[in-house]
Amino acid sequence: MTEHLHFPTLLRMIDERSAAFRAAVAAAPSLDADVPTCPGWTLYDLANHLSEGDRFWAHIVLNTVPGDERPSKDGQAAPREREALIAWLADSTEQLLAALREAGPDRGCWAWWEPLASPHTVAAVARRRVPESMIHTYDAQLAAGDPQELPRTEAVGAIEEFLATVCTNTALWPHEPATMDYHAAGAGSWRQTVDAAGSRYARLTAAEAAGSKPTAAVHGTASEMALLMYMRIPNASLRLEGDADLLQQLQDWD
Template sequence: MTDSLQYSALLQLIDEQSAAFRSAVAAAPSLDTPVPSCPEWTLFDLVQHLGTGQRWWAAIVAAGPAQAPPAKDAAEVPDEPEALLAWYAESNELLLSALREAGPERECWTWWSAGVSPANTRGVARRRVHETLVHTYDAQLTAGTVQPIPADLAIDGVAEFLDTCNSTPAPWPHQAATIHYHATEGRSWLLTLNATGAWPAPLTDHTAPPSASATGTAEQLLLFVWGRLTLNDLKTQGNQQVFEQLIAWEPEE
């Protein structure tokens, strides 16, 4: 699983997913095609978003420890398909080059610095693996070429999302609750929500029944936490309002 892979393997995954992303974009009817999983975006918007993100994180990694991130690249993005794909390939290589040069332990600015994920290049690499993975799914969905997500990668994606996006010291503004995610491949996760914030927690034989639970394949759970599937796509139990509250929550730290 990617949480136990070497740093070089994370970089390889970014590169592999970026190649799959470019292939899906090339197979789509046009850059004006709407992205079903990102209703306000066209395929051009999706490529621009991911490519700009790769360039921004490359600059963040290169800057090292910092109190604030550098500005995002404001250069004009080409809108002709071949030139756009070349621009994206260059964007991805800028990120990989910065990560290779920095090595796995260099500290840098991250928006998740108060959470569980490390505020360093290893944390950035793991985040970009899954950002690229999910946007590859978006591009494949747009092109009608969706490929299965490997179970081990999806399992790490769920864990990474909880570590990065669902861990914060910001007080939970609702009644304390717990959420249990269970992948049919045999992995489970627990998220606690209370006055101390939102934190992934270990599951033990003595863990109390959760306020709410969701069961599906690892791929389904990954796409759910990223907002690509809904609760209707999963088997749920307990108080579904907790999921709705979590999705709507925008913590202020």
């Protein structure tokens, strides 16, 4: 199971990463700047997406229960003038944080992921919104010409959250059974196992990581590992051992 950060810490991280996103929007040469890591999107498109997500999940945690049909988004677009957009982003984040505080971490709600390692709770939504805010802040910084390394604690949380929420499922793996180890220097190691039963993960102890013989293993910093998982940097950016095709197969797997 994921070693979860405390709920107030998650809320603080959302607030901090959202503030960093707004700072990148304020510093960018234009809201029409291309976002290299989101092909076809401008910085405005990215800002509209993030604010829409904040408002969407604010509604979900207060108004849904597990098993509900996927709620619809309100479709209200963010303003296109920079100052108004930044204020809209701040209000969107505050709506999300206020909803999370009001609902509390243990309340159940709708979620799109399988509840195997990441339950359908408000706490899990908060964990999901931290990397959403953080990765999109990196996207915005890249569009503004000043990408920053991801904060280490948030990056480690993003690695585990990705493995628990995105990668843990019961979908049939269409290739030979395999194991992929992820080693974040000084931050921890994880193993993803894929086979006919689906995908699952486990955190490795230092001894297990040192003696493991996986199908493939990837090595990098916590920031690099999180960016790799969200496909923000190329696979060749990190050191890969073993089956060179496995990482690409995992990324291509629906």
